[in-house]
Amino acid sequence: MKNKLKGTITESMVVAGIGLAAFYWVCESFMYFFLEPEANIFQIILGPDLFQVWTRILVLCIFAIFGSHVQYTYNKRRAADSALRESSEKYRTILESIEEGYFETDLKGNLTFCNDPFCKIIGYPRNQLLGMNVREHTAPDTAEKISRITEQVKQTGRPEDVTAYDVIRQNGSKTALELSISLLTDKYGKPAGFRGMLRDVTKRKETEEEKRLLETQLQQAQKMESIGTLAGGIAHDFNNILMGIQGNATLMKLKIGSEHPSYEKIKNIEKSVQNGTELTKQLLGFARRGKYLVKITDLNEVIEKSSSLFVRTKKEIQIHTNFHDGIWAVEVDSGQIEQVLLNLYVNAWQAMPEGGDLYLKTRNVMLDSSYVKPFEVEYGKYVQISVSDTGVGIDRETRERIFEPFFTTKEMGRGTGLGLASVYGIIKSHDGYIDVTSEKEKGTTFTIYLPASDKEAVREKGVPVEMLKGTGTILLIDDEKMILDVGCELLEELGYTVLSALSGRQAIDIFQKNSDKIDLIIMDMIMPGMNGGETFDRLRNINSNIKVLLSSGYSVNSQATKILRRGCDGFIQKPFNLNQLAEKIGKIMGKR
Numbered sequence: 065m066k067n068k069l070k071g072t073i074t075e076s077m078v079v080a081g082i083g084l085a086a087f088y089w090v091c092e093s094f095m096y097f098f099l100e101p102e103a104n105i106f107q108i109i110l111g112p113d114l115f116q117v118w119t120r121i122l123v124l125c126i127f128a129i130f131g132s133h134v135q136y137t138y139n140k141r142r143a144a145d146s147a148l149r150e151s152s153e154k155y156r157t158i159l160e161s162i163e164e165g166y167f168e169t170d171l172k173g174n175l176t177f178c179n180d181p182f183c184k185i186i187g188y189p190r191n192q193l194l195g196m197n198v199r200e201h202t203a204p205d206t207a208e209k210i211s212r213i214t215e216q217v218k219q220t221g222r223p224e225d226v227t228a229y230d231v232i233r234q235n236g237s238k239t240a241l242e243l244s245i246s247l248l249t250d251k252y253g254k255p256a257g258f259r260g261m262l263r264d265v266t267k268r269k270e271t272e273e274e275k276r277l278l279e280t281q282l283q284q285a286q287k288m289e290s291i292g293t294l295a296g297g298i299a300h301d302f303n304n305i306l307m308g309i310q311g312n313a314t315l316m317k318l319k320i321g322s323e324h325p326s327y328e329k330i331k332n333i334e335k336s337v338q339n340g341t342e343l344t345k346q347l348l349g350f351a352r353r354g355k356y357l358v359k360i361t362d363l364n365e366v367i368e369k370s371s372s373l374f375v376r377t378k379k380e381i382q383i384h385t386n387f388h389d390g391i392w393a394v395e396v397d398s399g400q401i402e403q404v405l406l407n408l409y410v411n412a413w414q415a416m417p418e419g420g421d422l423y424l425k426t427r428n429v430m431l432d433s434s435y436v437k438p439f440e441v442e443y444g445k446y447v448q449i450s451v452s453d454t455g456v457g458i459d460r461e462t463r464e465r466i467f468e469p470f471f472t473t474k475e476m477g478r479g480t481g482l483g484l485a486s487v488y489g490i491i492k493s494h495d496g497y498i499d500v501t502s503e504k505e506k507g508t509t510f511t512i513y514l515p516a517s518d519k520e521a522v523r524e525k526g527v528p529v530e531m532l533k534g535t536g537t538i539l540l541i542d543d544e545k546m547i548l549d550v551g552c553e554l555l556e557e558l559g560y561t562v563l564s565a566l567s568g569r570q571a572i573d574i575f576q577k578n579s580d581k582i583d584l585i586i587m588d589m590i591m592p593g594m595n596g597g598e599t600f601d602r603l604r605n606i607n608s609n610i611k612v613l614l615s616s617g618y619s620v621n622s623q624a625t626k627i628l629r630r631g632c633d634g635f636i637q638k639p640f641n642l643n644q645l646a647e648k649i650g651k652i653m654g655k656r
């Protein structure tokens with residue numbers, strides 16, 4: 065359209081030139097008509113002689129050329145103007161649409177031009193900014209630095225970057241920016257001012273910080289995972305070793321009788337085994353293993369039982385309970401939860417050397433998604449347990465490390481630093497979380513949240529003591545010869561007839577031949593060749609009613625839980641003593 069218009073105008077100026085020339089021609093003809101009445105029509109129209117004809121043609125050409133030249137010049141200027149307008153519009157759009165702030169100053173640093181993002185970043189309206197010196201909106205240190213850098217840019221003509229460009233906004237807030245600065249020159253190439261690009265890097269810095277934090281957390285989680293695996297492995301092997309010591313000590317004790325001079329020594333061995341077992345329990349808790357016997361549980365009962373046992377030995381501590389009636393049931397391994405509570409009680413007691421108060425509270429809570437997000441658990445119904453003491457409290461620095469394994473502030477021999485690490489591991493493996501608040505010299509509160517279950521809690525029936533000894537045939541399966549030998553003897557001491565197998569395969573052979581005689585099978589879970597899970601399934605295939613008691617020092621990939629879910633009758637954690645073994649067997653045989 066524009067080009068078409070341009071074309072017509074060009075043509076019209078040429079036509080106008082030709083028109084003017086034609087007008088001149090006509091005037092000449094008229095003039096000749098009046099001055100020479102006897103001239104013929106050709107002489108009047110074309111001119112009286114050849115010179116006149118040529119003159120008229122020359123004038124015509126001059127006018128046409130002049131017209132087209134005027135038009136050509138006019139069109140060229142118009143095109144240049146419109147290209148200039150288009151390009152300045154383009155640069156204006158670019159300057160306003162970028163995130164960076166663009167500005168220009170004179171040599172003294174007074175602002176002569178800036179884009180909208182610049183005004184936004186600096187936080188002043190444009191009319192105030194124009195003419196303002198950069199020193200007026202920069203921190204004193206930055207202003208110094210900028211003076212040095214602009215001098216350098218002026219000298220060398222090379223652009224420079226400024227990483228920490230601190231700006232003070234109109235509202236007084238401070239922002240860290242990044243700036244690149246270069247020289248502006250006049251048409252003679254002399255320095256005329258500076259131009260610069262400003263970037264607000266606050267967001268980028270925040271993202272970088274977030275990323276760094278996530279990486280640290282991930283590394284920490286991976287570190288904990290590998291320490292956990294190591295701890296779990298050690299606990300398993302140790303439990304097997306302790307089982308051998310415990311079993312042999314028990315058998316010796318039974319053989320020699322209480323009058324023997326070594327009887328007390330053997331009892332000491334048993335005590336050491338007991339301490340070792342406590343340690344491996346903490347390791348298993350920290351490794352998030354050992355959650356074997358998950359049952360619908362009433363936490364009020366567990367707290368009541370554990371705290372009354374504890375307080376009996378610690379007279380200097382007053383226990384105050386505030387249990388919510390109708391507390392929701394939870395699905396937990398109550399042995400592990402007792403371990404958690406005991407760790408918290410012991411810590412509280414150690415934090416109150418002069419004695420003090422221990423507050424135990426339970427309540428039902430509904431946690432929404434925003435609340436549980438930082439703890440990485442599901443939202444919904446939870447049972448909250450809080451354990452508060454009036455002890456020495458924990459400072460902020462210590463509080464950040466208390467759940468780390470082997471972190472302790474206690475002197476050598478008093479604490480291993482595994483207590484809270486195992487508390488944390490156990491709560492996590494129950495899909496709950498733990499939080500701590502504390503004030504120095506005032507006390508500490510640990511708050512545990514465990515997901516509530518919709519099922520009803522079942523009360524545990526006590527096992528009569530007279531069931532300690534029994535009769536019947538038991539098949540004992542364990543791949544460790546020593547444990548097998550000790551186990552057989554312990555069972556015989558309890559009055560049972562024992563068959564033994566060193567592997568799953570051997571056990572199946574024995575069971576096939578004696579399935580009508582065998583009343584109970586006690587089997588290890590981790591065995592080379594056919595493992596506990598497969599052995600269990602094959603034994604049950606032979607006789608679906610056979611009672612099975614699972615025993616292990618530790619569970620890999622929660623194998624034990626899987627077997628228990630398939631209908632296994634019970635679990636006993638190695639190392640066990642004669643009473644624990646008798647009680648378990650009694651419970652299972654009594655089920656019949």
Ligand SMILES: Nc1ncnc2c1ncn2[C@@H]1O[C@H](COP(=O)(O)OP(=O)(O)OP(=O)(O)O)[C@@H](O)[C@H]1O
Nearest residue numbers: 411412415466472473474479480481482483484508
């Ligand atoms: N209730 C509390 N009051 C004050 N400080 C506490 C409390 N509970 C834990 N702490 C601090 O947390 C640290 C770690 O506790 P944790 O139970 O993991 O280890 P420990 O008690 O030192 O050793 P362990 O429990 O293995 O015998 C303690 O050394 C102590 O400084």
Ligand SMILES: [Mg+2]
Nearest residue numbers: 407411483484
């Ligand atoms: Mg402790």
